[in-house]
Structure formats: C-alpha cells, structure tokens
Amino acid sequence: MNGDGRESEDGEEEVRGARRIPGPRGAADDLDLASVPLPPLPQPGRTAPDRAVPEQSAPKAEQGEPEPAAAERDVPGPPASEPERNEPGPAASEPVPGPDPALGSDPDPGPRVAADGPAARSPEPFVSSAPAGLPHRVLKALLGAWALSACSPEETAAVEDHLTGCAPCADEALRLRDAVGLLHTDGSLDLDPTLRARVLDGCFGRRPARIPVPEWAVPYDAETARLDALLRDIGDSEWHAPVRLQWFEEERQVSRRTTVAGVIGHLMAVDGLLSAALGLDDPLDGGEAPLDPTGRTETYWARQGSRPPTRAIREPWRAQSHELIRTASFAGRNVAETSVSYGAFALPLQDAALDRAFECWVHGGDIADAVDYPYPAPSASHLHRMIDLAARMLPGALAGRRGAGLAGPAKDLVTAGAPGRSLHLEIEGHGGGDWYIALDSPAAVGAPERAVAQVALDGVEFCRLVAGHISPVEAAAGQEGDREAIRDVLFAAASLSRL
Known part of the structure; x- marks a missing residue:
C-alpha cells in the first residue's frame, strides 16, 4: 500500500513513510524498517531530522535493485531550497547502516536523532x-x-x-x-547517663508551680522530685538491692543494712513527724509511734515483719510528700514557725523541711550507689541553705558533747561586752560561704577578730561529714589554729548524723 493504504505496483507495502525493503538476493530475511522508531515530522522553519528517508530512493527499491553497501547509503537531507526548512541543522547526516547479510537484521536498530530533537530534551536521560x-x-x-x-x-x-x-x-x-x-x-549511640539529671534540674529551675510553694519548702519539693525520678527508672528487682546506711554514734561510725524499698520506708516514717505537725495523717498512727527518727524507723521496719517492702512503697511516700507541700503552701506564712519535735530536740517547720530535703538527697545518693545511677548534688542555692542549717546547729551539738564529756571544756567564758571564741568555717566550691561557729556558748556568736581556728572544706564533703558518711579525720582539707577547737567542731558536725 501507499501512505494512504494503497498497494504499490510490485506488491511492496508502504506504511506511512516506512517500507519493507527487500534485502539482497538470497538474503534470509528482509529488513523491516517499520519496527524502527522514526523522529517526528519536521516543523516549518526547522531542518528535518537527518534520518528521514528521501522520496527519490523509492524507485530503486521498486525496480528490485540491490541495497547499496553501508558506506554508500548516506541519505542526504532535504533540499535547502525549501523555504520552510532553511533553519541550520546538523553539519552532516549520520550514515544509516544497512542490513547485515549474515545476521539478517540491522546491527544498530536504535534511533539516531538530531541534537535538538525531542529525545535530547527528555527529563529522563537515556542510558x-x-x-x-x-x-x-x-x-x-x-x-x-x-x-x-x-x-x-x-x-x-x-x-x-x-x-x-x-x-x-x-x-x-x-x-x-x-x-x-x-x-x-x-x-556511642547511648545517651549520656547525666542527661536526665540535667533536664530535671532545668525543669525544676524553670517550671512554674501550680500552687505557689513557700520559699522555705522549695528544697524539699526539689529533692523529693529528684528522688522520685530515680525510683521511676529502676526495675522491680533493684528495689531489693542492698543499701548500707551509715551514721556516727559517739566516737565511732555505725551502719545498718536494708534495701532500696527499706530506705523509702525510712524516709516516709520520719516525714510523718512533719505530717503530724501539720495535722495530717501519720503513717505510723501518731500517738503510738515514737518521736525519735531512729525509733520511728525501727518501728516501721518491725511492722513489715517477714514481708519486706517492695516498689509499692513509692506511691504512698510520694503522695505524702505532695500532701506536705500542698498543705504548707495553703497554710500561709505563720506555719513556717510551727514546732516539729524530733524527741531530743525540736525544729521550726521551715528548718525541719530543709532537714528532710537534706536527708532525701543523702539517702537518694545511697540508693544511686546501690543501683549504679548518677545522682549529682543539689543546686548551689539549696546546698548553701543545707550547710547553713548544719552550721546553725553546730553550737548546740558541741554543747551536748561537752556536757557528755566528749569535748573539751569551755574556755574564756564571755564577760559583759566581750566577744567569745569562734571557729571560722570556710566552705569552698558548690554552695560555699563563710560561717563562724561559737565555741563557748550556744548563744554566743563569735566575731571574726576572735576566731581562734579555721577549717576549710568543700561543700559536698562537709555535707558528707554531717551525714556520717566520712569520718572527721578524713574531712578536713585545711586546718589552722587551735587544734582542740578544730577537733571538737568536726566531731560535733559528725554527731549531727543519725539513721
């Protein structure tokens, strides 16, 4: 057929510009150019693709003449005289290889398109x-x-x-x-073990409280929250990890073995003293329980019998601390001076809350050591207030030891208008400051010019001494002046510790 579907005289079929061209005489197969994709028809003003088959080649095929060799089959482009095709095209046309008589097919059937043809502008490169x-x-x-x-x-x-x-x-x-x-x-892809502690410190320092917490209760609020975060992280089996509690009695260090759950029970039992002072429920039923912290702890442990406490103790302990803070927050300013009895001595509620914050931090460190958990010291401002409480309690502790014959007698008793002796306690580093400890009377406040001795200690080390975790001999980093006064003050600091 011709391009319009008509058949030519010798039976050759033409399909829209592609023809079946007979191969050389004796060839096994004819070349089927209909399967070779042709470039698009030329547009006016552009040069036709150089693969277009010229019309004048048709008579040769129709007369049955053999196909020219590959080197002789360069197909010329359309005449340059056509006005619609005078746009510059490629410098020369590519030769179109003919059929290989041995193979019976075109060795290069792929399209060969001018550089400005549609294939050159395709978004997907041809590889x-x-x-x-x-x-x-x-x-x-x-x-x-x-x-x-x-x-x-x-x-x-x-x-x-x-x-x-x-x-x-x-x-x-x-x-x-x-x-x-x-x-x-x-x-390492593992998280920094101190990351959680740093995040919590940042949260506690910035988050606004739903209920305004009194300034004196803030350290207790922060330390109970830090300990609760530690307890949430440990597994069930770690609640039974052994913990050794240490403190000083008279001139020696003593200890008691318990578990992580036992430590939380101890904290809850002693915190009950504050609950009773605020009119809240005492976890040891109030009147039947002793006021002494050691006695209350022993009573609580004895009530457990053969059933050691488990992680179930965390919820009542945390609920108790929340109730203490909430009640103190709503009670107003006057509640800060409410007396809390510890049996042998009493403290105002604001100092008792600071004492409980100190104990919470110390025993939190004991638990962290037992379960291998990072547990940093309190913030500098809170640690400073804990050190200040211990420094204010030292003259009374020193007088008690002197009355028991465990410290040297008072010297140079104050006369009218004369200052007494004092020891300069210099706390360095985290939460540091300067305190002057009265040596001769709990009521006498020594002036700096009357300081007869000086002791320099790191803030955390001083707190470890007060907690009974290190001995007085190990504590002093720097000493100067009256050796007896220094010894008496260091042992008095250790005597503040208790179970």
Missing part, C-alpha cells in the same frame, strides 16, 4: 551502558541498596556504570551514601 540491560527505573530503585552495599556484584556493576552517565542518579547516590555514613558513626 544504554548497563551490562545487564536494566532500565533506568530499575537502576534508580537499586540506589538505596547500592548505598548500603546490599547489591549483588552484577547489580553493583550495573548501577555504577549507570551513575557515570546519569547526573540525577549520581546526585541521589551521593546523598544516600552520606546518609549511610551517619548510620555508621564511630561514637
């Missing part, structure tokens, strides 16, 4: 160098596996060969390789 002949979409899908070195050797070769000719895929491969590098970092 024909893959050894396995994989299409572009398959090679692109393999980039992730290639970046992870998860391709087979054949796929790896195909992808890498593809990347040499496809810029978009090469860019994507580079990004994927960079991402894989982040997955193979040399550093």
Whole structure:
C-alpha cells in the first residue's frame, strides 16, 4: 500500500513513510524498517531530522535493485531550497547502516536523532551502558541498596556504570551514601547517663508551680522530685538491692543494712513527724509511734515483719510528700514557725523541711550507689541553705558533747561586752560561704577578730561529714589554729548524723 493504504505496483507495502525493503538476493530475511522508531515530522522553519528517508530512493527499491553497501547509503537531507526548512541543522547526516547479510537484521536498530530533537530534551536521560540491560527505573530503585552495599556484584556493576552517565542518579547516590555514613558513626549511640539529671534540674529551675510553694519548702519539693525520678527508672528487682546506711554514734561510725524499698520506708516514717505537725495523717498512727527518727524507723521496719517492702512503697511516700507541700503552701506564712519535735530536740517547720530535703538527697545518693545511677548534688542555692542549717546547729551539738564529756571544756567564758571564741568555717566550691561557729556558748556568736581556728572544706564533703558518711579525720582539707577547737567542731558536725 501507499501512505494512504494503497498497494504499490510490485506488491511492496508502504506504511506511512516506512517500507519493507527487500534485502539482497538470497538474503534470509528482509529488513523491516517499520519496527524502527522514526523522529517526528519536521516543523516549518526547522531542518528535518537527518534520518528521514528521501522520496527519490523509492524507485530503486521498486525496480528490485540491490541495497547499496553501508558506506554508500548516506541519505542526504532535504533540499535547502525549501523555504520552510532553511533553519541550520546538523553539519552532516549520520550514515544509516544497512542490513547485515549474515545476521539478517540491522546491527544498530536504535534511533539516531538530531541534537535538538525531542529525545535530547527528555527529563529522563537515556542510558544504554548497563551490562545487564536494566532500565533506568530499575537502576534508580537499586540506589538505596547500592548505598548500603546490599547489591549483588552484577547489580553493583550495573548501577555504577549507570551513575557515570546519569547526573540525577549520581546526585541521589551521593546523598544516600552520606546518609549511610551517619548510620555508621564511630561514637556511642547511648545517651549520656547525666542527661536526665540535667533536664530535671532545668525543669525544676524553670517550671512554674501550680500552687505557689513557700520559699522555705522549695528544697524539699526539689529533692523529693529528684528522688522520685530515680525510683521511676529502676526495675522491680533493684528495689531489693542492698543499701548500707551509715551514721556516727559517739566516737565511732555505725551502719545498718536494708534495701532500696527499706530506705523509702525510712524516709516516709520520719516525714510523718512533719505530717503530724501539720495535722495530717501519720503513717505510723501518731500517738503510738515514737518521736525519735531512729525509733520511728525501727518501728516501721518491725511492722513489715517477714514481708519486706517492695516498689509499692513509692506511691504512698510520694503522695505524702505532695500532701506536705500542698498543705504548707495553703497554710500561709505563720506555719513556717510551727514546732516539729524530733524527741531530743525540736525544729521550726521551715528548718525541719530543709532537714528532710537534706536527708532525701543523702539517702537518694545511697540508693544511686546501690543501683549504679548518677545522682549529682543539689543546686548551689539549696546546698548553701543545707550547710547553713548544719552550721546553725553546730553550737548546740558541741554543747551536748561537752556536757557528755566528749569535748573539751569551755574556755574564756564571755564577760559583759566581750566577744567569745569562734571557729571560722570556710566552705569552698558548690554552695560555699563563710560561717563562724561559737565555741563557748550556744548563744554566743563569735566575731571574726576572735576566731581562734579555721577549717576549710568543700561543700559536698562537709555535707558528707554531717551525714556520717566520712569520718572527721578524713574531712578536713585545711586546718589552722587551735587544734582542740578544730577537733571538737568536726566531731560535733559528725554527731549531727543519725539513721
């Protein structure tokens, strides 16, 4: 047929510009050019693609003449005299190879298009160098596996060969390789064990309270919250981890073994003294329980019998601390001076809350040591207030030891208008400051010019001494002046410790 479907005189079929051209005489097959994609028809003002078959070649085929050799089959472009085709085109047309008599087919069936043809403007680059002949979409899908070195050797070769000719895929491969590098970092992926403590410190220092907490109750609020965060992190079995509690009695250090749950029960039992002072329920039924902290703890442990406390103790302890803070917050200013009896002595509620904050931190450190958990010291402002409370209690402790014959007698008793002796306690570092401890009378406040001795200690070390965790001999970092006064004050500080 002709281009309109008509058949030519010798039976040759023409299909819209592509014809079946008989091969050389004796060839096994004829070349079917209908299967070769042709470039689009030329537009006015542009040069036609150089693969267009000229019409004047048709008579040769119709007369049955043999196909010219590949070197002789250069097809010229259309005449330059046509006005609609005088736009400059390629310098020369590419030769169109003919059929190979031995193979019976065209050795290069792919399209050859001018540089400004549609294929040059295609968004997907044409790549024909893959050894396995994989299409572009398959090679692109393999980039992730290639970046992870998860391709087979054949796929790896195909992808890498593809990347040499496809810029978009090469860019994507580079990004994927960079991402894989982040997955193979040399550093540890474990979180810093102190991260939670730092976050909690930041939260406690910045979060506004729903109920305005009195300033004197803030350290207790912060330390109970820090200990509660530790307890939430440990497992069920760690609640039975052994904990050794240490304190000083007279001139020696004593200790008591318990568990993590036993420590929380001890804190709850002693906190009951504050609950009773505020009119709240005492966990040991008030009147039947002793006022002494050691006696209350022994009573609580004895009531447990053969059933040691478990993690179930955390909820009543935390509920009790919340109730104490809430009640103190609503009670107003006058409640701060409410007396809290410890049996042998009494403290105003504001000092008792600071004492309980100190105990909560110390025993939180005991628990942290038992379960291998990081537990830093309180904030500098809270630690300073704890040190101040201990320094204010030292003259009374020193007088008690002197009355028991455990300290040297008072010297140079104050006369009318004369200052008494004092010891300069210099606390360095975290929560530090300067205090002057009266040596001769609990009521006498020594002036700096009457300081007969000086002791320098780190803030945390001083608190460890007051808690009975280190001996007086180990505590002093720097001493100067009256040696007896220094010894008496250091042992008095250790005597403030208790179970």
